[in-house]
Amino acid sequence: MNTEGVLGREWPGRTVATAPLPGHPTRIRVRVADTVIDGSAVDLRPWSITTDEAAAAIRGRGEECTIACASPGPLFDALGVVDASLSLSLGRVLATVARRRGYREATGELASVRTELATLAPPPCDLAEKRRQVADAGDDESALAERVATLRGELLARKEANEDVSETEAALADAVAELTTVRTERLAAEQALERAQADARTIRDQRERRLRLQDRERNLARALCRDLADNVYEAFADAVRTVPGTATPGNSVTEYDGDDATAAFAVLRMVRTATPAVLAVDRFRSPEHAADVLGVPVVRV
Amino acid sequence: MILVVTYSTDARQTLRNVCTAHEGAVARRLGRATLFEETGLGAFLALRLREKHGSDVQIERTRPFNEFVAVPEGIRNAAQAYEERSSASTPYEKFQSGTAHPAPRELRGRALNDDEH
Numbered sequence: 001m002n003t004e005g006v007l008g009r010e011w012p013g014r015t016v017a018t019a020p021l022p023g024h025p026t027r028i029r030v031r032v033a034d035t036v037i038d039g040s041a042v043d044l045r046p047w048s049i050t051t052d053e054a055a056a057a058i059r060g061r062g063e064e065c066t067i068a069c070a071s072p073g074p075l076f077d078a079l080g081v082v083d084a085s086l087s088l089s090l091g092r093v094l095a096t097v098a099r100r101r102g103y104r105e106a107t108g109e110l111a112s113v114r115t116e117l118a119t120l121a122p123p124p125c126d127l128a129e130k131r132r133q134v135a136d137a138g139d140d141e142s143a144l145a146e147r148v149a150t151l152r153g154e155l156l157a158r159k160e161a162n163e164d165v166s167e168t169e170a171a172l173a174d175a176v177a178e179l180t181t182v183r184t185e186r187l188a189a190e191q192a193l194e195r196a197q198a199d200a201r202t203i204r205d206q207r208e209r210r211l212r213l214q215d216r217e218r219n220l221a222r223a224l225c226r227d228l229a230d231n232v233y234e235a236f237a238d239a240v241r242t243v244p245g246t247a248t249p250g251n252s253v254t255e256y257d258g259d260d261a262t263a264a265f266a267v268l269r270m271v272r273t274a275t276p277a278v279l280a281v282d283r284f285r286s287p288e289h290a291a292d293v294l295g296v297p298v299v300r301v
Numbered sequence: 302m303i304l305v306v307t308y309s310t311d312a313r314q315t316l317r318n319v320c321t322a323h324e325g326a327v328a329r330r331l332g333r334a335t336l337f338e339e340t341g342l343g344a345f346l347a348l349r350l351r352e353k354h355g356s357d358v359q360i361e362r363t364r365p366f367n368e369f370v371a372v373p374e375g376i377r378n379a380a381q382a383y384e385e386r387s388s389a390s391t392p393y394e395k396f397q398s399g400t401a402h403p404a405p406r407e408l409r410g411r412a413l414n415d416d417e418h
Binding site for chain 1: 306308309310313333355356357359
């Protein structure tokens with residue numbers, strides 16, 4: 001009989017340890033207050049330890065309570081604490097399990113999508129300054145056009161009243177000349193904005209391409225994760241039927257119909273880590289029963 | 302109306318959130334783009350999106366399309382006649398040659414009438 005456990009064999013040199021035999025979870029040592037408890041199932045309910053405190057202890061950051069055990073990996077983050085608030089991404093978790101069992105996804109297209117994404121660096125397209133110039137030039141032009149109209153009216157009135165018009169005529173000539181200049185500036189600003197808008201179209205094409213690639217990347221990654229998870233789905237379904245709960249596993253990760261705690265129990269039973277699981281739900285007769293069914297050390301809080 | 306087009310996943314998500322929160326300001330949702338009502342609120346929401354996501358947000362102003370004002374009669378007639386053609390596979394260029402309908406090159410170069418009243 002192989003005594004290294006599945007993971008120990010497939011991942012030599014990894015610190016992930018596994019229980020030697022099904023039904024024989026690794027023993028841990030818990031120190032709480034002045035008490036030391038050894039075993040594979042430790043009931044901390046008399047000490048009112050919270051799930052957070054227990055998880056911190058397993059991560060080696062315990063204060064009131066410390067736990068000597070194998071250090072937790074990514075799966076502990078996902079399902080190391082089973083309580084009412086557990087929210088499990090089953091596909092992702094089972095993909096992790098599959099990877100630990102040596103399965104690999106075919107990343108061909110995903111890799112090429114990521115390579116292209118890495119080469120895309122669309123420049124910014126900020127036309128605010130050019131829009132402001134057009135707006136300002138338009139304001140200047142309106143103000144001057146108004147001034148020209150006023151001066152024309154004044155000139156007419158003065159002529160009719162037989163008054164001296166030389167000053168008004170000069171002012172009008174100046175205003176008309178200035179209006180011509182400002183109008184030219186406004187046209188130039190509008191043309192500059194139009195050119196910038198044409199350039200922006202190319203930049204937006206690039207940004208659109210990037211967005212499509214990002215969507216493609218996400219969909220591919222999701223599909224690959226599902227495929228990867230399905231490699232171990234049969235084993236997961238078997239485990240679901242063994243642990244307490246009413247879930248119906250179906251034939252693939254998308255068909256799982258049940259609660260997250262049941263799924264977490266099944267995954268724990270599949271991986272049989274030496275890292276303990278923290279349980280804060282009433283699903284087992286006793287912590288010992290839980291450790292026995294799950295094959296992992298159990299800390300009951 | 303105010304057309305807002307997004308060009309990144311984050312900007313698209315913010316646009317979705319904004320549309321859900323301000324349904325009254327939304328005239329039409331079009332995937333990663335939205336037509337906002339032409340009101341101060343519509344403009345405010347559009348500008349907020351651009352403040353947050355910069356170049357990943359494009360804002361344009363649209364106006365109603367009145368073909369009887371903006372489009373020369375020849376173009377309208379050509380569209381109607383082409384859709385009534387007898388052979389579905391005839392390309393427009395072939396369809397119009399030898400007729401009074403405008404050539405594709407003419408259509409491309411033709412600006413529309415200003416339809417402001």
